[in-house]
Each structure stands twice: as C-alpha cells, then as structure tokens.
Amino acid sequence: MAMIILANYFVFYLFYSINFLFGRIITSLFFVINAVAVYFINTYSVIIDESMIGNIFNTNYAESSSFFALKLVLYLVLLGIIPSILIFKVKIQKVNLKLFFKNTGIALSLIIIIVIANANNILWIDKHSKVIGGLAMPWSYTVNIPRYLIHKNQENEKEILLPDATITNKEKSVVVLVIGESARSKNFSLYGYDKNTNPLLAKTDNLYHFKATSCATYTTAAVKCLLEHQNTNELYEILPNYLDRNNVAVIWRTTNWGEPPVHIDKYQKAEDLAPNCKDESCAYDEILLKDLKQEIVNAKQDKILIVLHTSTSHGPTYSKKYPKQFEVFKPVCNSVELAHCSNQELINAYDNTIVYTDYILHSIIGELEQLKDYKSAMIYVSDHGESLGEKNLYMHGVPMSIAPKEQYEIPFIVWVSENSKQLKPQEQVSQNHVFHSVLNFLSINTPFYNESLNIFK
Numbered sequence: 001m002a003m004i005i006l007a008n009y010f011v012f013y014l015f016y017s018i019n020f021l022f023g024r025i026i027t028s029l030f031f032v033i034n035a036v037a038v039y040f041i042n043t044y045s046v047i048i049d050e051s052m053i054g055n056i057f058n059t060n061y062a063e064s065s066s067f068f069a070l071k072l073v074l075y076l077v078l079l080g081i082i083p084s085i086l087i088f089k090v091k092i093q094k095v096n097l098k099l100f101f102k103n104t105g106i107a108l109s110l111i112i113i114i115v116i117a118n119a120n121n122i123l124w125i126d127k128h129s130k131v132i133g134g135l136a137m138p139w140s141y142t143v144n145i146p147r148y149l150i151h152k153n154q155e156n157e158k159e160i161l162l163p164d165a166t167i168t169n170k171e172k173s174v175v176v177l178v179i180g181e182s183a184r185s186k187n188f189s190l191y192g193y194d195k196n197t198n199p200l201l202a203k204t205d206n207l208y209h210f211k212a213t214s215c216a217t218y219t220t221a222a223v224k225c226l227l228e229h230q231n232t233n234e235l236y237e238i239l240p241n242y243l244d245r246n247n248v249a250v251i252w253r254t255t256n257w258g259e260p261p262v263h264i265d266k267y268q269k270a271e272d273l274a275p276n277c278k279d280e281s282c283a284y285d286e287i288l289l290k291d292l293k294q295e296i297v298n299a300k301q302d303k304i305l306i307v308l309h310t311s312t313s314h315g316p317t318y319s320k321k322y323p324k325q326f327e328v329f330k331p332v333c334n335s336v337e338l339a340h341c342s343n344q345e346l347i348n349a350y351d352n353t354i355v356y357t358d359y360i361l362h363s364i365i366g367e368l369e370q371l372k373d374y375k376s377a378m379i380y381v382s383d384h385g386e387s388l389g390e391k392n393l394y395m396h397g398v399p400m401s402i403a404p405k406e407q408y409e410i411p412f413i414v415w416v417s418e419n420s421k422q423l424k425p426q427e428q429v430s431q432n433h434v435f436h437s438v439l440n441f442l443s444i445n446t447p448f449y450n451e452s453l454n455i456f457k
C-alpha cells in the first residue's frame with residue numbers, strides 16, 4: 001500500500017515538474033479511468049490483469065452496453081469528474097530545483113527501503129503479483145494494456161515455415177511427448193537419487209534415461225527450444241504445427257502455459273477436458289490422460305503425436321500439485337514462503353511431485369501397451385530444473401550463464417513398445433533431440449532432418 005502511494009507520488013510529481021497543465025491533464029485522465037476500473041473491480045470482483053484487458057478489448061458494444069448502470073455514473077462523477085475539477089482549481093506552488101530533488105529523493109529512497117525490507121517476501125509477492133498488480137491504480141492498466149498488445153502481436157508473429165515432409169510408410173505409430181515442469185533429474189531415483197521417487201518406472205521394461213540439460217531456466221524459452229529443430233532466436237515452425245501441416249494427427253493437451261503459439265485443431269486445455277472428467281484426480285495432471293487411448297484409436301492418420309504439457313512440479317506450493325495418496329514423504333511444506341519451511345519439508349513436498357510424475361508416466365505407458373496395432377513411444381523431458389534452497393536459491397529463472405546445475409539438469413526418459421525401435425547407446429542429449437527423434441520414430445522424411453540429434457537406431 002505504502003509502496004503504491006509512494007510510486008504514484010514519485011511519478012506524478014515528475015509529470016507536474018515537466019509542466020503544470022500536462023500534469024493536470026494526465027492526473028485527471030487517470031482519475032477518470034481509475035473510477036471506471038474501480039467500479040468494475042468492486043462490482044464484478046475482477047482484477048485488471050492482462051487477460052482482463054484482453055476481455056475488454058474483445059468485448060463488442062452490445063455486450064458493453066449491458067455493463068452501463070447508474071452505479072457506474074456515480075463512480076465516474078464522485079471518483080473521476082469531481083476530483084478532476086479540483087485538480088484544475090487547486091493552486092500549484094512552483095518549487096525550486098533543490099526542493100524538487102529533495103522530494104523525489106525522499107520518495108525514491110523510501111521505495112528502495114520498502115523493496116529491501118520485503119526481500120524475504122519476494123516469493124509471496126511473486127505468487128500474488130497478478131492480484132496486487134491488477135489492483136494497483138493506475139499501474140494495472142498502464143502496464144497490462146501494452147503487455148496485452150505485445151503478446152497479441154507475438155501471437156500473430158509469422159513462424160518461419162520448414163520445408164514440407166513426406167511420410168515414408170503406412171505403419172501405425174504414435175509418440176506421446178510429455179513436457180515436464182520444473183522437474184530436475186537430481187530427484188529422480190532413475191538418476192541415482194537415494195529416495196525412491198520412481199517406484200513404478202524402475203520396474204518398467206524398455207525404459208531408458210539420458211543425461212540432459214535444458215536450453216534455458218524458464219518455461220517460455222525452454223519449451224520453445226524443446227519443440228524446435230534447432231536452438232535459435234528465430235521462431236521456426238514448432239513440432240506440433242509442422243507435423244499437423246504434414247498429415248500427422250496432432251493433439252496438444254495442457255494444464256500449463258507459456259508454449260509458442262500452437263495452431264492445431266485439437267488444442268485442449270484442462271478446462272476443455274474437465275466436463276468429461278469428474279473424479280478427484282481430474283484436479284491434477286491426470287486429467288491430461290482422460291480418454292487418451294480413445295483419441296489415438298479415433299485418429300484417421302497412421303502417424304500420431306500427442307503432446308502433454310504438464311505442471312506437476314511447479315512451485316512454490318508443491319504439496320498442492322498431487323493427490324493425497326501420493327504424499328509418500330512427510331512432513332511437507334505447505335507454505336508459499338519457502339524460506340519459512342525446513343529444507344526437509346520442502347524437499348519432501350517436491351519429491352512427492354516426482355512420485356506423482358512417476359505414476360503418470362507409468363499410466364501413459366500402460367495405455368500405450370494396450371494399443372497392440374501401434375508402434376509406440378513415450379518421451380518425457382522437463383522444460384528446466386528447479387532450485388530447492390541450494391545456495392539459498394529457490395524455484396528457477398536464473399540466467400543460464402550463472403544458473404546452478406539444479407536449474408538446468410533435466411530428466412529425459414524414453415519408453416518404447418515391444419518390437420518398435422531400439423535406442424542408440426548414448427549418454428548425453430539435448431532438448432533439440434526431441435524434434436529429430438520424433439521425426440525418426442514416425443518415419444517422416446525432411447531435408448533438414450539431423451541424424452546426430454536422433455536417439456533411435
């Protein structure tokens with residue numbers, strides 16, 4: 001609260017010091033817009049975040065006229081117009097340069113003090129930033145309108161198309177690509193962790209795991225890399241879009257976000273799957289498995305790619321990401337303020353997300369095993385790793401050049417059905433291995449195929 005008042009004081013003080021009239025116009029304008037925004041917040045319990053701005057831009061006039069009410073006029077007059085009149089009436093004192101620096105200096109120092117004093121609450125602020133930011137006037141809309149427009153623009157950004165592909169045989173085959181969230185290989189017993197976090201996968205035949213590192217330590221960049229044929233700063237056609245355009249059946253299911261634009265018909269969010277998913281497990285990533293086998297059987301094409309973008313190990317509340325029966329390691333941390341939990345509680349909660357991931361991957365394999373007419377593969381790759389208090393770091397997102405290995409050492413786990421394909425003896429792979437390995441498994445020929453990035457024989 002104090003922070004917002006100070007920030008407003010600081011910025012508007014600067015406006016007035018440029019020019020009184022300019023300051024008056026800007027302040028009045030914000031008062032009027034704030035009045036409307038506060039009306040909507042109070043009446044509809046909304047927060048003015050980026051998606052709300054999107055809703056406002058996408059609302060047509062017929063709909064918006066139904067928002068008009070006497071109450072809105074009251075808000076406008078009392079909170080917008082009357083203050084604006086006062087702003088123009090009030091006499092403004094001219095200040096000299098010394099006073100100007102004194103006032104701005106005090107405001108700025110107080111801001112810095114508040115930031116430092118709240119450094120420990122940064123995770124809380126991060127988790128609630130959408131709400132806090134969405135309620136702070138006039139920052140909510142001045143920040144979120146440009147954000148919305150920039151993202152809108154990015155969505156329309158043309159991806160660079162790759163040369164057409166040819167499918168070289170008519171064998172039925174399916175790949176399920178599972179994209180993990182914040183899963184680090186260190187906590188998988190398959191990778192040598194001393195707690196048994198992979199009880200089911202450890203007993204699964206035809207299962208392989210590779211050492212792998214992610215391209216980035218945050219979701220958007222890492223998922224883009226995982227879906228591209230090479231790691232670039234350009235936006236090339238990503239795997240699902242490319243295969244969909246080249247006669248492969250592609251289904252994308254997600255409980256997550258942050259992927260590059262996917263434009264395929266079968267893009268299914270958790271809320272699209274929810275109407276057909278009623279039991280308790282539907283609140284967790286298992287919802288992505290709902291009727292999956294049926295979707296595969298129903299596909300008209302011989303070649304199928306399913307992408308499941310999961311969110312199981314996403315912090316800070318790891319203990320909320322799995323059903324109760326997967327709480328194998330106890331006690332767990334239930335707070336969003338990770339520094340307030342003991343390290344053991346935090347790691348227990350995180351390890352339970354890995355146990356749940358183990359169960360989900362094992363369930364997918366079980367479904368694929370039942371599809372005897374298909375050659376099938378399951379590839380699980382995390383987007384990036386996670387810090388759990390090592391070097392006093394939590395979560396992820398440290399720039400790659402200085403990131404600790406916990407944030408980029410990721411699991412890369414592959415299962416293949418009996419009589420489908422064998423794997424090359426290989427130790428280390430990258431996220432770009434996904435693209436070329438999927439092409440190979442589905443027998444798809446392209447000019448840019450890179451055999452050295454393929455894991456299959």
Ligand SMILES: [Zn+2]
Pocket residue numbers: 181182218219220383384
């Ligand atoms: Zn992520």
